[in-house]
Every structure is written in C-alpha cells, then in structure tokens.
Amino acid sequence: MSKQSPLLEQVLCWLGFHDFKVIERTFGFGAAGGVEKVECQRCGVVVTRGI
Secondary structure, three states: OOOOOHHHHHHHHHHOOOOEEEEEEEOOOOOOOOEEEEEEOOOOOEEEEEO
8 A cells, every 4th residue: 555645644534534453352242242443543543333
C-alpha cells in the first residue's frame, strides 16, 4: 500500500474513512455476541464494536 500525504490522511479520518486494525477481540454467545476493539492506524482513535 502506498503512503498518502498526511493532509489527505487527516481528511479521510475526518470524513470517517479510518484505517482500522483489531487490537482486542472478545467472543460471546447468544444475544450478547462478541465485541472487538479496533484502532485507526492513522489517527489513533479506538472504537468498540459488536461482531
């Protein structure tokens, strides 16, 4: 993957197009399901989402 300009990367994150990587995953059963914690490699924001 080619490296983009820092300004373009900031704009992409600001628009909501993050480059997430999984940093933690917890599995569950039933209605609760699983949860994973992901972090954007460009801006560093950490988000928790259901899987």
